[in-house]
Each structure stands twice: as structure tokens, then as C-alpha cells.
Amino acid sequence: MTEQNESKPLELNLVNELPLPSDVSWRFAQANFQPVDVADQLTALLTVEEIAACLELLPLIRRTEIFDYLPDGIQEAVAGVVSLDSLMELLEELPSDSAADLFNYLSPDQQADLLKDLPARNRATIQHLSSYPSGTAGALMTSEISLLPTGINVQRALEILRRTATGSETIYHTYIVDPRHRLVGVVSLRELILAPPKASLDKLMTEELVTILPDEHQQEAARLVSRYDLLALPVVDESQRLLGIITYDDAMDVVEEEDTEDIHLSASVAPLETGLLRTSLVNLYRSRVMWLILLIFANLVSGVGIAFFEDTISAKVALVFFLPLLIGSGGNAGAQASTLMVRGLAVGDVGLGDWTRLLGRELLVAGALGLTMAIAVSPIGMFRGGTDIALVVGLSMVVIVLFGSLLGMSLPFLLHRLKWDPATASTPLVTTLADAGGVVTYFALATWLLGLH
């Protein structure tokens, strides 16, 4: 969490027009621009070696701020080319959560060398924080917390805060711990400066806190921060000992990251490590190819369905006219149902317990949708093939839309139940499965109603 607004945002358009990228980047890095803008600029215009060289020329605090905003992949690459001394300085200066991430990017040799020379306090913090697996609340937390003991008054609390403020991510909420480092309460700086100096901190503090365990998923941490409008979420172990805090700005980053992951999964794209333009072509290919190949084989089911009904098709080639329309509609309705469900589960709007109620609602809505769409296509069936075809097409539409919708809503629930990511029930997967169901439904109904067998 930065102390906001220290510098003006960079006008990127202007920059893009300038001729000498490395000189320009260097001037921006030195000037009073926001670190995030400088980091973006360096990433866009310079090579890893140039970024490293540019950073080394900056004063330590500025260098650290900018480094902290570089994308993970670039941080990792830069860490591979800078000197051990620079790494040491960065590790000491970075907020502990970022330092732990950086530490995890290093080679085992670099890690060993650094640990040897780091001050004991930093070493312990980094070893501890870097031990939490990526994606957990523990990996997200920082240990730079402002702490107060129990049993003091407001004046003493403010004195301690003033003395320790520089080492804390935020002093707007201060946590009160007992001698065994167990979290017993929180007090806001607002409460402290409004309270009489002699007031007892123990009376002023709020004792009931929203907390999280370090091994919970980072998405849950972000959800709690957002739901309870927290500035920071304390992370505690099973004995209620305070391990760190997760600040709202890190929670916002998690929300964006997790939503991006869900959105990509919704189209069967495996999560990308970095942004679209920065991802290498090979990684982009990899993130897309697996599902496309898998879905080819799922689509073969539709092909087999068609092969099975080849006689029906030969007898009435006009039926093929309605095939894309019918299976497409089932897929589309299924995509809608699965997407509503995946997002509902992701934001905690619906849970496993709502299954039967949602099933009932989906039956009604999908039934109505199927009927509406049957009414929309029947005239076309009538026009192209008469009453018989109109009947087959209309009836198929109702069944196919119902099937697609129920499949679409059920699949995320099933995956959630199996502790998979419900977002794996992607639109392409649902569409492909709905297609197979649609082919069989349509031709089976046609064979039966038109007496074509």
C-alpha cells in the first residue's frame, strides 16, 4: 500500500511518440512519475538487461518501488541478471510479501548465497513467507504490521506508532497482540487521534475481527476484504497468533487476477502468466491447444451421431439445413446457463445448497426459452419442409434448449462438488457436449416422427 498520489500519472501516448526508447525510459525512471507507470514503460520499451541497468542507476527506494510494479515474469528475469548485492538490497527494502515472491524466483544457488548474508531478522521473515504456496493467503500477506501491546493508554500507543511507522505497510489499523503474539484486537488511527490521551487502549479496541488462516485460498482472502470493506485482513494461525496482514490493494490485484483466470477458463484458455501482449507465442499456443484438441474428440461424438443417422439424412437431406441452428441454440443456451452459474459460484452468490432451487428455476426459464425459440423456428420449418418438418424442428428445439441449459447449469455444480474449479465448465466444453446431445435428439426425433427408419 503506497502513501497514494506521490507523483503524476504518465501520459503514455506522448511517450510512444518519442524517438529514443532507452533515453526516454531513463528520464521517466528518474522523474516524478508514478512507479507503476514507469514499470510499464520500462517493460514495454526495454530489454531485461536494459531494465536491470536502468534500475541500478536509481536510488534504492525509487528502484524498489519500480521493481515492485514490474510483472512477475520480468521480475524473475531481472533477478537473473542483476548482481547479488543489488538483490540483497532489493530483498531488504521490498515489502515482505514482494521480497518473498522475489526470493522464490531465484535459483537455489542464489537463494543460498543470499540467505548467508542477509540480516537474521530479514532471513527469518523471507524464509517464513516464501514457504507459503503461491495462491494462498499466506503468500499474499506482508509481515510489516504495526503492533501494539495490551494494557497501555492512547498517548503511549501514539508514541509507539510514531516510532515504528516507517516499518509498517499501514498504520491506519494497528493490531493489538498479547505477550504470546495472539491477536486480541484492532484499533484505527482515527479512533486513536479522536480518543482522550489517557483512555485505555484495551477499552478502545475492537475485539471481534474478521481473520483468515494462511493456507486458505487467496480468492477467499480477497472476498473477505471486499465483503467487509476492510483496509487490511489479519492472517492468524490456529492458535490465533498474528502472522501478517493482507492489504486491500493486494486483494484488488487478486480479484483482477482471479477474474481474468475465470474469464480465460470460460473460453477454454489455460491461465496466462502475464498479459496478452507479453505472453510468448509458444505459451499462447500451449494455453489454447490442449482444450481445442480435447474438444475435437468430444465433437467426434456428434460425428458418430450423424453417421448413425446417415440413412435418415440421405432420405431427407433438407434436415441438415436445420442442424447448425438447432445444435447452435442448445449450445448457446447452455453457455448462458453455465456462465451464470460459474460467476454465481465465484462471487459467492450461490452455493452447493441452492442446487435444487436453481434446478427448478432453470427448468422453468429454459422451458420458456425453448418454447419461444420453437415458435421462432417453426415457420421456417413449415416454409422449407411442411408441417412434419416444422413439428420435428420445433419439438427438437424445446428438448435441445432444455438439455443444453440443464447441462450448462449442472456441470459447474458437479465440478465444484468434486473440488475442481467450476470455471472449467467452459463455454466451448458445454457447447460441444450440447452439440452432441442436439445431434442425437434432432435426428432421433426426425427418424421417429417422419417414419424414416
Added chain:
Amino acid sequence: MTEQNESKPLELNLVNELPLPSDVSWRFAQANFQPVDVADQLTALLTVEEIAACLELLPLIRRTEIFDYLPDGIQEAVAGVVSLDSLMELLEELPSDSAADLFNYLSPDQQADLLKDLPARNRATIQHLSSYPSGTAGALMTSEISLLPTGINVQRALEILRRTATGSETIYHTYIVDPRHRLVGVVSLRELILAPPKASLDKLMTEELVTILPDEHQQEAARLVSRYDLLALPVVDESQRLLGIITYDDAMDVVEEEDTEDIHLSASVAPLETGLLRTSLVNLYRSRVMWLILLIFANLVSGVGIAFFEDTISAKVALVFFLPLLIGSGGNAGAQASTLMVRGLAVGDVGLGDWTRLLGRELLVAGALGLTMAIAVSPIGMFRGGTDIALVVGLSMVVIVLFGSLLGMSLPFLLHRLKWDPATASTPLVTTLADAGGVVTYFALATWLLGLH
């Protein structure tokens, strides 16, 4: 922004097991639970009239806190059944952004009655804030800002803050305005309490600020808060006069809301006003039916394509076996490409200027994907129809995957260019258009290569 953590989170599982919803809700509303949990509980278990009755029994501050967390639709309904006196109390006590929202839910008669009786200051604020259209930065801002004049020292600044703290959403950042109410700087409470009492505020403050105009989109406001890790984003008019601030917690809500809207649009579902379970069946039906019907007509293009090639199909019915597989693959690759692009545009990862570079990248990646998939299906073509069919199917696959991908990546750009929401380039839309292209490509290639015309 609340002063965090005042009360413990509610164990919803426990509540669901209890027998008497209204009694239970009432006990929870009174007890020391988080307002957001109580609001959820009331919404889940009680009718609008019961919620209104329950709220009226609570002390004003608690009532306001809980009301503020009720979903928009419920707030509107509750506002329709409570007394004018209650409404007046709520309007006076709510943060100004929420008060303006509430005011906008009221009938013109209620609005006129309330404005007559409201204190002049509140009246002006509410009339001003409620004039910004929903979805803009102006509608999101609150006017409860802690302000300081220029030309004072730190001690005086802290005195003013102590006196005015109760009326502000946050005092952690205080804005410094000149006599004409133009924003000239910001100072954090952290800086104030660490600075010597006699230090000049004008020297201490940061003068370069990230700000936003009130008519910009709320998504842009949220993006700035997230990008620059702000606690609050000042909203200023063209003359740099300070109108209000947007707090980080409101920005987080906007991120969730906008992501949900994009995700729903990605599956051609029109945005829902409330959560999935609370949306009425009629509204759910409406949110889905329009696109489904439109897509039927888009799918007719595929049907017409098939009708055009009916002779080819009659001559070689085995071709239909590969139809779902080929058009499905084009649709899936297109869905991937459009989803990557829509999200990239939404998070500001790519912009209009990146078009040519992205096109080149997509050509390479989609070409590689098409080739891989052609290699995967050719043996099946060989097995079912010999070399000729294998060639047709393989070649069609390459062309169809390329076509789907380029369509998928271009459509969001085109929409963005036309100032539409790029997310309208939904997966079902892209899939349907890719299907039509796929049908024509496949049968045209087959007709030509197999000499079937």
C-alpha cells in the same frame, strides 16, 4: 468505507438450521454482527415489509449501516414501504453516495416531499449527487471529504481533522483546497502525525494527484484506484474544483460488478440487476431470450450455406460426419481469441494501437493451432473416407481455425472502435459467425477438391 472489523462475521450455516426466520433475523439484526451479514440474512429470510419493520426497530446508526448493505432492488422496495420520516432519517445518515442512490429510487412525489423537509445542506448535496447518471464516476463519489485550507501548520491541521472527523468517509487522506475550492494537494494522516507540529502543510502536501472527471465511466475510476493503489480517488471538475472522492471499497464493488457484467455478456446474457437467485424468472428469461433469438437468425446463414451445397452432401453424405467437428473447432478457437481480446481490453492490457501487432501474433498462433488440429483430424478423415476426405478435412480445419480466430480477435476491436462494449463480441456470437464461415469453407473446399459440382 467502514472503520473495519467492528463485529464478528455471521456463521450462515448455523442460521439456516434455526426454525423461526423472522425471530432469528431480528436477533441477528440487534446483535453485534457485521452489517453486511445481517443485510444478507434479512434479504434471504424476510419479505420487504418484514425487513422494513425490522429496520425501524433498530437504532438509527445500525439501521443505516444495514440498509446501506441491502441489494439495490431491496433498498428500492424497502424505500417504497417505509414512512417518510424514516426515509428522511436514512437520507440524512447515509453516506452521500448511498443517499443519492436511495433518492433516485424514490417516486417523484416522495422526492418532492423529502426535498421540502430536508435541511438545506443535505438537500443541495443529494440533488447534486443524484444528478450524475448511474455508472459514472460522479454517481460513485461521496461528498463527505475531510478538507483543509492552504497556509496552515500541522498542529492546526490535526485540530481541524479532530473536529470534523465524524463527518468524513475517511480521514486517512485529507485534501487541501484553495479558497475557490480547487484541489491543490493531499496529505496523509500518517504524514501529519509524523511531522513536527509547526511544519507547514503546504510544504508537506503532495501536489501531483491522480484525479478523474465526474462524467467518466465508473470502470475507469476503479481502474485508477486499482492501478495506483489509492485509498481514495478525488473527483474534480474541469476547473480542478474538488467535487468528491471515490473510496477503494466502492471501487472494489465496481470491479466485481463490471467483471460480472462482462462475464455475463461473454455468454450473451444481458446484465442482471441483482444476484442469480434474487433475479425474477421473468428477468432471467428476458436477459437470455433476445440473443438466443438473434443467434437463431445468424445460424440460418449456416443453414443456407448447407442448402446451397445440398448436392455435395447428397453425393457424399459421409462429409456430414466431420461437420460438427470442423465448425465446432472454428467456433472454439474464435471463442478463445475473442475472450483473450475482450479481457485484454477490459483490464487495459491491450489498446486500439496494438491492433496490427496482435493481428500478426494471432495469425501465427492460430496458424499453428490450425495445423496441429489438422494433423489430429486427418487420420480420422483417412479412416472414414480415404486420402481425398483427409485432405479436404485437414485443409478445411486450417482455414476454419484461422478464420474463427481472426474473427474472434477482430470483433472486440471493431466494437471498441465503434465505442460499443467489446464484451458484446460474446462467445455465442463469435461461435455462430464462425460456424457459418466453417460450413461454407468446408463444403466449398469439398465441392472443389472432390470435383462434386
